[in-house]
Amino acid sequence: MYAILDIETTGGKYDEEGITEIAIYRHDGETITDQFSSLVNPQIEIQPFVQKLTGISGKMLQNAPKFYEIAKRVVQITEDCVIVAHNAAFDYRILQTEFRRLGFTFERKSLCTVSLSQLLLPDQPAYSLGKLVRNLGIPFSDQHRAQGDAKVTVKLFELLLEKDLHKNILKAHISSEHPNKVPPKFLEVIDGLPSEMGVYYIHNSKNEIIYIGKSNNIKKRILNHLTGKSKKARVIQNEIHKATFALTGGELVSLLKEQNEIKTNAPKLNKAMKYRIFPMGIRLDDSVEYPELIVEQIKKEHTYFSVYKNSKSAKSAIFNWTENYGICLKKTSLSNKTGTCFLHEVNKCDGACTGKETPDSYRKKIKLLLADFEYPFSDFIITSKGRKLGESSFIYIKGNVFLGYGYYELNHQIKNDKQIMSRLISMEDNPDVQKLIRSFLSRKKYNKLIPLE
Numbered sequence: 001m002y003a004i005l006d007i008e009t010t011g012g013k014y015d016e017e018g019i020t021e022i023a024i025y026r027h028d029g030e031t032i033t034d035q036f037s038s039l040v041n042p043q044i045e046i047q048p049f050v051q052k053l054t055g056i057s058g059k060m061l062q063n064a065p066k067f068y069e070i071a072k073r074v075v076q077i078t079e080d081c082v083i084v085a086h087n088a089a090f091d092y093r094i095l096q097t098e099f100r101r102l103g104f105t106f107e108r109k110s111l112c113t114v115s116l117s118q119l120l121l122p123d124q125p126a127y128s129l130g131k132l133v134r135n136l137g138i139p140f141s142d143q144h145r146a147q148g149d150a151k152v153t154v155k156l157f158e159l160l161l162e163k164d165l166h167k168n169i170l171k172a173h174i175s176s177e178h179p180n181k182v183p184p185k186f187l188e189v190i191d192g193l194p195s196e197m198g199v200y201y202i203h204n205s206k207n208e209i210i211y212i213g214k215s216n217n218i219k220k221r222i223l224n225h226l227t228g229k230s231k232k233a234r235v236i237q238n239e240i241h242k243a244t245f246a247l248t249g250g251e252l253v254s255l256l257k258e259q260n261e262i263k264t265n266a267p268k269l270n271k272a273m274k275y276r277i278f279p280m281g282i283r284l285d286d287s288v289e290y291p292e293l294i295v296e297q298i299k300k301e302h303t304y305f306s307v308y309k310n311s312k313s314a315k316s317a318i319f320n321w322t323e324n325y326g327i328c329l330k331k332t333s334l335s336n337k338t339g340t341c342f343l344h345e346v347n348k349c350d351g352a353c354t355g356k357e358t359p360d361s362y363r364k365k366i367k368l369l370l371a372d373f374e375y376p377f378s379d380f381i382i383t384s385k386g387r388k389l390g391e392s393s394f395i396y397i398k399g400n401v402f403l404g405y406g407y408y409e410l411n412h413q414i415k416n417d418k419q420i421m422s423r424l425i426s427m428e429d430n431p432d433v434q435k436l437i438r439s440f441l442s443r444k445k446y447n448k449l450i451p452l453e
Helices: 046-053 066-080 088-099 113-120 130-133 144-164 169-174 185-189 218-227 233-238 251-265 311-323 357-373 417-422 431-443
Strands: 002-009 019-027 032-039 081-084 107-113 199-203 209-215 242-247 280-285 292-297 306-308 382-384 393-398 401-408 448-450
Touching: 002 046, 002 066, 002 088, 002 144, 019 046, 019 066, 019 144, 032 066, 032 144, 046 357, 066 088, 081 088, 081 144, 088 107, 088 251, 107 113, 113 144, 130 144, 185 218, 185 306, 199 218, 199 251, 209 233, 209 251, 218 233, 251 382, 251 393, 251 431, 280 311, 292 401, 306 311, 306 431, 382 431, 401 417, 401 431
Parallel strands: 002 081, 081 107
Antiparallel strands: 002 019, 019 032, 199 209, 199 242, 280 292, 280 306, 382 393, 382 448, 393 401
């Protein structure tokens, strides 16, 4: 038996959504044997874009039953059934969340008509429900309403059943996984977490931090750790005793705080970031007549103007600079052959490798390249979103050195160095930090960039 369903929700933060409408068709593989549909009062606001998409407003739901009033009917009509939905992971997760709020577990096998369609209908140009069924010639009315979407999913599922004559593919893709099923011992950990931006810390029973991460939705990310199958997820599931967190508000503060906390605490599951996020660097050897660019694993005794996650990325950057700045490949650590570089042979190098280009001319190119890796000002702050309404975050650069981050509510609170320092949470500058800040600036993800005298 199958329970083919669709759910409309309020939208909003992960795991905080509420159901606004539900439709379920019980199907025996040949025909519908039972059906249920209802509007649902979620007791929380519906996001404006969801209202526009579905046409369901808060006013429409004032007299609708609350989920606990229809929960028994949902259990009955789905009993001994495989849950079938288009993007089943979403609908199933929402149902599990609603039942968990009532203190009950809801467990069914599930089947996703998106993945099944991709297998049985491989030539379709798109697999969103609307585009897919229209391309298949299935009539579709009341799109983005539960009953309309569920009814057309029934038609799609019946077609897929016909395509899968021996039901082998269908059986293989019935999932017994529960994407939102968390063992009871983890429920207390999950329920205390926010669905907001921040850095989180996973502790073992000895209160040791075994993993540090960042996310724009802390609750969702830790839930993924507790239901995942990766090696890291398995270790977390075996050892987690509690999870703590620090809200950050902005993306840049999250990135900077995460790397700093990992370097400070050295959790055993953050080995890759324990020393450096970007272990490869490019430095300038200015001791020779024609300055040379050296790609190497970062060493403490050298200064690097740019850093990278791997040697491939670093080498790719140099090849780009040969195009954009006229850098001679022979004047880098990427070339070890004698004679001219191959770029000179195709007229893309001005001849630093042959002496045709003067050292002064070549140094000007290097100077232009390095200028692109400088901060826009020597002293400035970058402001972004804060942790709460009315608050902003800032990071402080002074003398081209990152000093830390902080929070403020009114502009006049960060007008001078003394005020900034009084609110500053100090943090160490390093090549990783510089890379993160430059990337953030290039993407213009901040609210304001304020130069300081």
